[in-house]
Amino acid sequence: PQKFSRDGHEAHMQVNHLAPALLSVLLLPSLIRGSPSRIINVNSIAHSYGFVDPEDMSSVKGNRIITSAIRYASSKLAQVMFSGILQNRLPAECGINVVCVSPGVVKTKVARDLPKILQAAFAWTPYIFLSPQEGN
Numbered sequence: 455p456q457k458f459s460r461d462g463h464e465a466h467m468q469v470n471h472l473a474p475a476l477l478s479v480l481l482l483p484s485l486i487r488g489s490p491s492r493i494i495n496v497n498s499i500a501h502s503y504g505f506v507d508p509e510d511m512s513s514v515k516g517n518r519i520i521t522s523a524i525r526y527a528s529s530k531l532a533q534v535m536f537s538g539i540l541q542n543r544l545p546a547e548c549g550i551n552v553v554c555v556s557p558g559v560v561k562t563k564v565a566r567d568l569p570k571i572l573q574a575a576f577a578w579t580p581y582i583f584l585s586p587q588e589g590n
Contacts, residue, residue: 489549
């Protein structure tokens with residue numbers, strides 16, 4: 455089920471994109487003063503199947519049926535897009551490098567909202583995926 459934050463944003467988008475983006479922007483003055491600096495956003499390969507509608511970041515308009523997995527992927531795509539835009543807009547002289555990195559395929563609790571059949575498939579992930587500690 456779709457969940458929303460207290461301020462009305464879809465939960466995946468709030469946690470994975472909007473909050474880190476806001477933090478990055480608020481920290482820019484300090485990062486410039488302390489340059490060279492880096493903004494490192496942890497991402498996911500899942501971004502490759504997401505979509506972002508800038509006019510509807512919480513994906514509530516229209517008759518689209520959007521799963522939790524697609525919402526997660528879309529929030530990660532928004533993060534990749536933001537990171538690229540921020541890196542391109544910051545003058546090189548400010549000394550800030552913005553990057554998005556993926557730890558690889560890591561077994562986390564991301565499957566908790568998936569249908570039971572997919573959760574069962576995730577039971578096999580210890581043999582395929584990295585543990586959170588092994589993710590790089």
